[in-house]
Amino acid sequence: MAVERTCLLDGDDLYVADVSCLDPPHGWTEVRPAPVFGLVLVRRGMFQGRADGVEQVLDPACVYVERMGCEQQFAHPCGGDVYTELVLSEPQVAELLGGDPEVPQGMAFTTPGTAMAHRLLVARARDGADSFELAERTLALAGEVLSVLASAARIESGRPARDAERRRLVDAARAALAADLGLGLDQLGRAVGCSPYHLSRIFRAATGEGIARYRNRLRVTLALERLTEGETRLAALAQELGFTDQAHLTRVVHRTAGLPPGRLRALLGPAGRGADGRA
The missing domain is CATH 2.60.120.10 (Jelly Rolls)
Structure with missing residues (x-):
């Protein structure tokens, strides 16, 4: 390697x-x-x-x-x-x-x-x-x-160790999302071999948040990385990360990171960062 x-x-x-x-x-x-x-x-x-x-x-x-x-x-x-x-x-x-x-x-x-x-x-x-x-x-x-x-x-x-099978299912779901952010809840359940309801319940217990919120956080984290690299094609980025459209990307990123994608690109990207780079 x-x-x-x-x-x-x-x-x-x-x-x-x-x-x-x-x-x-x-x-x-x-x-x-x-x-x-x-x-x-x-x-x-x-x-x-x-x-x-x-x-x-x-x-x-x-x-x-x-x-x-x-x-x-x-x-x-x-x-x-x-x-x-x-x-x-x-x-x-x-x-x-x-x-x-x-x-x-x-x-x-x-x-x-x-x-x-x-x-x-x-x-x-x-x-x-x-x-x-x-x-x-x-x-x-x-x-x-x-x-x-x-x-x-x-x-x-303060509590017994989590059941190994539940941990395996949650990790399998996280791996499937990392590989394909476009998966729906039913598809995700089929991918890991359990019902969407059961998966949602144990996922929240293991990570502290629901699958939809976790997926959004994962997508925003990946968007931050691309904006750091200077990505300017927000519509294409939205499609790649599984957002409905550019407006959806902008709303979720703004709500999660506190700034819209354009401002984040100026702050994090190679061309537009300020003198001290502080938010």
Whole structure:
């Protein structure tokens, strides 16, 4: 597998890279221990992770946590993918966790705020922002993700572990959506082998939101990535991401991200970002 890695920030305690996995092999990679503590934020594509034997679907609406020493392997059933990697030193992790040495593991779902913070970090790095600003943005983003993970861990500790079959169905639904955002609810139910009602119920229990809202968040996250790259064909983008039309894209993006696509492109895109790039 060819991996293209562009360093965006390289400091004593922080490392940020823009990573593209090209032409990945079929099946799972070899089991290897994670060499660092890191956060993987998917920007495009979908892949699967297996950490200490537990499988998870990783799409642009989530963040994956690599814990140093954790036995992990990956598979890329949909081909190549693009992600941002944040690597933090042990002192930085401890500080972000308020001195708690126990690092949450697993996966966190993004919010509109973390999605925007992620894209602004990448955009400002590409613009040549100084290391102080990039470090500040990186720590704020990592702190928010770790807070979400720690909260989820506290909730999980107070109830029995989810049924493995339900988790498998939800992950299968997320993988199907990542592969085809145009799937209807009935089609999605058939794709994973359960009724739409049952799927909707367990999906909300597992992710904290309904399938329609999750799909919109996934579509908006992908739209942000394309706008960061300078996409100007909003009608074509709307069709590609499964919106009814350009107006539908504009309404959903504005409602979710707080700004219309044109303003986001000016803020995030390569040609029109302001001097400080701040929202």
